[in-house]
Amino acid sequence: MSSKPANVSKKTGKKGFETEEIVRSYFLGAGFFVVRGVKLRHGGDELTDIDLWLYERSATLARRRIIIDIKDNAQPKAAERLFFVKGLAELIQVEATGIATSDTRRSLRELARKHNVLWIDNADLQRLKSSQRLTVSSRLSDEDLGELIAKVDTSRSSKNVRDIFASVKSAVADRFGPSCANTAIDGAQYFAKMCVEAHPGSLPAQVFTRLTYFSAAIAAAALDFTSGESALRPHHDRLANLTDAIRFGDDPKGTVEKLRWAEAAIRDYAPNGAGLAEIIHTRFNDALKSVPAESLAEIVVKMTNSERLFNAARDLEQAAFLTDCPSFDDLPIDAKSFLGAVLDFIAINRVVFSQSWNLDNPIPAAKEDADSDSTSPSSEVVVPPIDDGKLL
Template identity: 30%
Template structure:
């Protein structure tokens, strides 16, 4: 049963549902952090795919108040867009003045005014068959016992924050680790639905991340994409050359401090072995396939939808192509597919 939302959150949910209905991938309530400081919340983060070669990332600022201070919100939204390096921004406001919309247009900020919001609340597009963000968070907190049980909410907030500034291989590897963690939690709980919610939402974020990474490699050969993905999953954003350089620096430092013969070479070899043990080739082979990477955006939206269904589906009820994403991630972490695809 969904809780009755306050005026602000209700508007955010309605506008999120609207953008979902017109084809965007949408994340609500992304915290923008700088180092360890919480700077601000982005009401909605939109990710769109208009063609094989084109992606857009937008921030949406929403104020559903009697005194919305719309002109100030335009400055705020535009500033956030520029700081985050996004492609555009929108402001949703109850303000009805035409000057607000015109000011937004002058500064390339789209304004969804009070007339639009009034129409939206009556539209089917603002009411989708899914739970809201508040219910989602309440469920995962209840079943993970807050910070005592792995701090699922903290992990989820971190996952959303990565959508703003970590659509890279470092971000992808962080999402993979999240998925592995939730997979390990499936059998430890009497109710597996919250774990599956977290698996599905983490997979959706991962797929959008890989889609963003590969957007500039659409015309590349299969082997080129495979090599790019292998290096990224194995060594992270910095790549193999940087990892090897750091390994050599670390071994040289150890050698200058410890006189034990061969220790520095052993350390350097151990670092190389650890990188080679990562089964990055499993992921690289799968995601480099043309039919897979072409479907990443749509598959990301599909898994996001699974995560927010009132009754979370088990993997066995998903279509074959959705199961394939779960299967390859299970393979990557040496998990038994049969125990995952239940």
């Protein structure tokens, strides 16, 4: 939600980045799926960025997206940020908002509560910063991962890896659901393909493994969110709904209508239009049937009967950022099952992918002094509780 300069210094944003990591650790420990540094794009332009984007699944039908704006500096302009984040939330249609600020005014906390904005003020931030569980972790920061990505891009004289990673991230902001899942699966296909082509155990193999995990995590979260709309329907209806979502994206009926319109236009205006329209209709449907969406949809339906897919998303996100990046075979069982289904869907051999990166030959990560204690989603992390208006 704030523009951050490329050259980071203590005066220009390093403190803010560190605070974002601490607040992210807090929400990860509280059971949320969290993405940091999400850029909101429209028409190819970057409009703003969201410091933290959260997804919560608290029950079979209860799903919630939250955006958090973080300002930890001498002049946080907290009131302006409150108005801004409320407007942004309405624009991208998320269910809740929050502010983490170095401001100390009680009047703003009361205003935030009145407007159902989660409020984390300076006193709350200081408590989070004093928690060793949150400040010392075995995770890479976004900046650490960015440095690894930059090394791979530099070696290839391009910015493709960075750009595709940013595109997968940005998909959660304004199209979370089938369209986001498809974007993330496309990202996973690119990264997994690069991974199996890289030298086993190399830095590129590690980075592409991490980014495959991350893309699969976004896909899992987006499909979990999508499944909420049909959670109470019979199994075959849920399967059909998710199969169409994977094949068509957000608007299966709209896609079919556009195809029918195109066929009608060809039939009416093109030479030999009727025959050409029939050929296009047949080939399009044959191409759709060749997409093995049913297998992936079946896995999603089974895993969304409970919180298994949501937990797989959290575990895959954690694996993407762990200092010691785990291999495919070392992933938690549900994370491995979902990623395996994604690899099958994008025609990447699981065995070959698993052999590309192995902890027996790790590459030193950017954060060499990270603590060895794990803060994985399954670990017990003591964090203060939250309600809809404040950090308790």
